[in-house]
Amino acid sequence: MSEAYKVVVVGMGKRGKHHTSAFAANPAFEVAGICDIDEGRLAEAKEQLGGSVETATDAAALAASVKPDVFCFCTMPHLRSTFIDIAIESGAKMVAFEKPVADSSAAGMKIRDRIESSGIKAVVSHQHRYGPHYRKVAEIAASGALGNIHTIYASTPGWMMHMMSHMIDYMRWYNGNAEAEWVMAQAAGGGKLSDNHPSPDYIAGLIQFANGVRGIVETGAGAPDIPEVAKWWGRNRIRVMGDGGFAEVLTNGGWRAVTADGAQSGEGAMNYDADMPPYIQDMANWLDDDTQVHPCCFESAYKGFEIMMGMCRSAVEGGQVALPLEGVADEIADLREKLAGTSVLLGSPEHAAEFGM
Numbered sequence: 001m002s003e004a005y006k007v008v009v010v011g012m013g014k015r016g017k018h019h020t021s022a023f024a025a026n027p028a029f030e031v032a033g034i035c036d037i038d039e040g041r042l043a044e045a046k047e048q049l050g051g052s053v054e055t056a057t058d059a060a061a062l063a064a065s066v067k068p069d070v071f072c073f074c075t076m077p078h079l080r081s082t083f084i085d086i087a088i089e090s091g092a093k094m095v096a097f098e099k100p101v102a103d104s105s106a107a108g109m110k111i112r113d114r115i116e117s118s119g120i121k122a123v124v125s126h127q128h129r130y131g132p133h134y135r136k137v138a139e140i141a142a143s144g145a146l147g148n149i150h151t152i153y154a155s156t157p158g159w160m161m162h163m164m165s166h167m168i169d170y171m172r173w174y175n176g177n178a179e180a181e182w183v184m185a186q187a188a189g190g191g192k193l194s195d196n197h198p199s200p201d202y203i204a205g206l207i208q209f210a211n212g213v214r215g216i217v218e219t220g221a222g223a224p225d226i227p228e229v230a231k232w233w234g235r236n237r238i239r240v241m242g243d244g245g246f247a248e249v250l251t252n253g254g255w256r257a258v259t260a261d262g263a264q265s266g267e268g269a270m271n272y273d274a275d276m277p278p279y280i281q282d283m284a285n286w287l288d289d290d291t292q293v294h295p296c297c298f299e300s301a302y303k304g305f306e307i308m309m310g311m312c313r314s315a316v317e318g319g320q321v322a323l324p325l326e327g328v329a330d331e332i333a334d335l336r337e338k339l340a341g342t343s344v345l346l347g348s349p350e351h352a353a354e355f356g357m
Helices: 014-025 039-049 061-064 078-091 106-116 132-143 160-174 272-288 298-317 331-339
Strands: 005-008 029-035 054-056 070-073 094-097 123-125 149-156 180-188 202-209 214-220 237-242 245-250 254-259 263-264
Touching: 005 014, 005 061, 005 263, 014 029, 014 039, 014 070, 014 272, 029 272, 039 054, 054 061, 061 078, 070 078, 078 094, 078 106, 094 272, 106 132, 106 298, 123 272, 123 298, 132 160, 132 237, 132 245, 132 254, 132 263, 149 160, 160 214, 160 237, 180 298, 180 331, 202 254, 202 298, 272 298, 298 331
Parallel strands: 005 029, 005 070, 029 054, 070 094, 094 123, 149 214
Antiparallel strands: 149 237, 180 202, 202 214, 237 245, 245 254, 254 263
16 A cells, blocks of 8 residues: 555444544544534534545535545445445445444345445444454354354344344354354344334344354343443343353453363453454455455355344244345334334343333
């Protein structure tokens, strides 16, 4: 790289500002444009950023003007396809966006096809994996210290569209990115299907991986509490179990393991200031060198997305759903019909406030 890669960031909410700050702090990038439909928020972001950055409320016009190398957007799930198209049409080398991949398999497959046909590099923000506690569990799982891994369990009280994408991505990572063969799930409660991240209040399911490992994941109101973690949104657990021990990470509670070497533990908590810089640097590495594929690349994220949408289909239709998915569907619309008027039972009284109970 001889010159800094030009970046446009769309969406100046919390996550957009995180991305903007991290891009601005990395000498490989120049934040050349920012966008938001809220002019007040846009002006505030420009003041915080400083320098000569172009601003606009129209993302397509801004991208056409700046012609960025990287088009990054941090917007609601139903807007993915629109901004992917803008990124491709602007000539960007890379598009980076928030999880989940999309809000339906129909939208997700469209996005997949556009990315594949255009050749644009794509990154999805599963940046928790940069936390040292997440990395420690990955190290233990890969070391053989757990013996033959047979089960990976993940739980979070956060609802599906916010958190399941994260959980599945790291489950796949801890399982050597093995392919999933089928899923089966149940869902309950329709309250959060009107949320801006529309989700069943609770969904729990099974994943059969091709290497024989069984995945178990549950998200939402019925998930168990983790009272030793103070922050409610940080009460997320991923536990890797083998015939020689286990290791687990808690998003805001560090890591712990029991192996033949005894019990071990360490600190760690989600920290955007620490996790975003290496996530952004890996974008520069991939732009510089095609062989340095980003750990959060779209191809990997899409496989996790299919697992999530397969679970939604199973919750609606019943039974097992084979992967990769066949045919398109609007899984959230189907869940709205299936769960209309239904309520959910809590896994803990601690969840009541977040679910309006």
